Amino acid sequence: MLSQIAIPPKLVPVFDFSKHYRYRGAKGGRGSAKTRTFAKMAAVRAWQLSMCKMSGVILCGREFMNSLEDSSMAEVKAAIESESWLREQYDIGEKYIRTKNRRIEFVFAGLRHNLDSIKSKSRILIAWIDEAEAVSETAWIKLLPTVREEGSEIWITWNPEKDGSPTDNRFVKHPPANSNIVEMNYHDNPYFPATLEQQRQDDQKRMDEGTYRWTWEGDYRKESEAQIFAGCYEVAEFEPAEDWTLVQGLDWGFANDPTAAGRSYVWDNKLFISHEAVKVGLELDDTPKFIMDRIPDFEKWETRADCARPESIRYVNRHGLARVRACKKWPGSVEDGIAHIKSYDRIFIHPRCVETKKEFGLYSYKVDRLSGDIKPIPEDAYNHCIDQLRYGLQPMVRMREQTTPQSTRTQKRYFN
Numbered sequence: 001m002l003s004q005i006a007i008p009p010k011l012v013p014v015f016d017f018s019k020h021y022r023y024r025g026a027k028g029g030r031g032s033a034k035t036r037t038f039a040k041m042a043a044v045r046a047w048q049l050s051m052c053k054m055s056g057v058i059l060c061g062r063e064f065m066n067s068l069e070d071s072s073m074a075e076v077k078a079a080i081e082s083e084s085w086l087r088e089q090y091d092i093g094e095k096y097i098r099t100k101n102r103r104i105e106f107v108f109a110g111l112r113h114n115l116d117s118i119k120s121k122s123r124i125l126i127a128w129i130d131e132a133e134a135v136s137e138t139a140w141i142k143l144l145p146t147v148r149e150e151g152s153e154i155w156i157t158w159n160p161e162k163d164g165s166p167t168d169n170r171f172v173k174h175p176p177a178n179s180n181i182v183e184m185n186y187h188d189n190p191y192f193p194a195t196l197e198q199q200r201q202d203d204q205k206r207m208d209e210g211t212y213r214w215t216w217e218g219d220y221r222k223e224s225e226a227q228i229f230a231g232c233y234e235v236a237e238f239e240p241a242e243d244w245t246l247v248q249g250l251d252w253g254f255a256n257d258p259t260a261a262g263r264s265y266v267w268d269n270k271l272f273i274s275h276e277a278v279k280v281g282l283e284l285d286d287t288p289k290f291i292m293d294r295i296p297d298f299e300k301w302e303t304r305a306d307c308a309r310p311e312s313i314r315y316v317n318r319h320g321l322a323r324v325r326a327c328k329k330w331p332g333s334v335e336d337g338i339a340h341i342k343s344y345d346r347i348f349i350h351p352r353c354v355e356t357k358k359e360f361g362l363y364s365y366k367v368d369r370l371s372g373d374i375k376p377i378p379e380d381a382y383n384h385c386i387d388q389l390r391y392g393l394q395p396m397v398r399m400r401e402q403t404t405p406q407s408t409r410t411q412k413r414y415f416n
Contacts (some may be wrong), residue, residue: 005120006191021132028217032195038130055123057123059124061111063351125153156178249387251306337393355384
């Protein structure tokens with residue numbers, strides 16, 4: 001069977017299967033079609049191997065995966081569906097993908113907590129690790145020897161963040177022999193969509209140069225004075241104790257903005273962000289189950305939600321989230337919430353909170369385009385996880401001191 005596959009030209013040499021590479025990969029910024037292309041070529045290669053009467057699994061891994069919805073499964077399914085001839089070669093179910101001849105099956109796993117089960121997988125033909133920036137050195141040490149079939153391959157896709165991260169050290173600074181790893185950015189993608197181009201232009205106008213280059217051009221992330229939480233947080237695993245104060249928040253999605261729910265803890269003047277449930281295009285009907293599937297016992301605890309959508313609060317109250325209530329807002333409540341979050345001695349973000357971590361790195365003050373001065377006004381972007389965090393913490397947020405013209409007495413008000 002002869003078929004043509006359209007992929008970005010820069011990735012054509014990477015997927016020249018006439019040459020055996022132990023490692024194939026791509027790194028870079030948003031909009032480069034890295035993940036979509038690797039998903040499609042994983043399906044193509046799996047079919048080719050099955051036609052050669054080979055049997056085994058294609059392992060699709062990420063550092064953290066709480067459910068199949070957090071995996072690459074949706075990308076692989078979409079890639080298969082995008083090619084009619086390829087769709088005819090696959091049996092696709094709600095929770096599985098396999099070739100119709102049943103020789104090759106896709107397996108999806110989180111590396112952080114499933115390495116032992118991965119090691120027991122038989123005949124891993126390809127291990128594709130997406131979002132590989134977050135993969136720890138321990139995970140790499142354990143994973144690589146597991147992919148041991150003759151002719152097996154390891155594929156890696158990631159957006160660089162930290163100069164010297166385990167993934168950066170292994171595949172950029174000290175690339176292994178027999179590898180083909182390229183840099184891919186939006187300008188290397190001939191299929192770059194108009195909606196993302198508008199987003200890119202907007203980001204270029206409002207972001208500082210370092211943040212823009214990290215987001216869209218694949219540079220390492222560098223902290224700037226415009227980043228609101230620069231130097232305030234770190235990513236670390238933790239287990240909350242019974243005496244920690246638990247808070248939950250919920251920000252409603254709209255159009256391209258995600259619905260974001262989260263759980264956090266306060267203890268010893270430190271803030272611990274433990275769980276998130278984030279999705280773009282989440283229907284209100286599906287919101288309660290989506291959140292409860294990702295945040296254990298979410299429905300049992302008080303949750304403060306954006307008060308701008310009272311009808312949404314009433315709906316989820318009737319459908320499993322009876323303890324969701326409206327948060328309170330006031331002029332300057334955004335700034336007050338930011339000041340409160342920054343007042344903690346340290347903020348710890350659990351590694352499974354991928355979107356929260358991303359927002360903490362991107363949320364910024366506005367920058368004047370002419371003078372380059374930083375304005376004391378937060379950008380209304382990359383803030384949905386942070387908004388739900390503010391809502392959850394609202395009982396502890398103190399309104400800024402206010403002095404009225406009629407009185408010189410300063411008032412301090414607390415909201416419960």
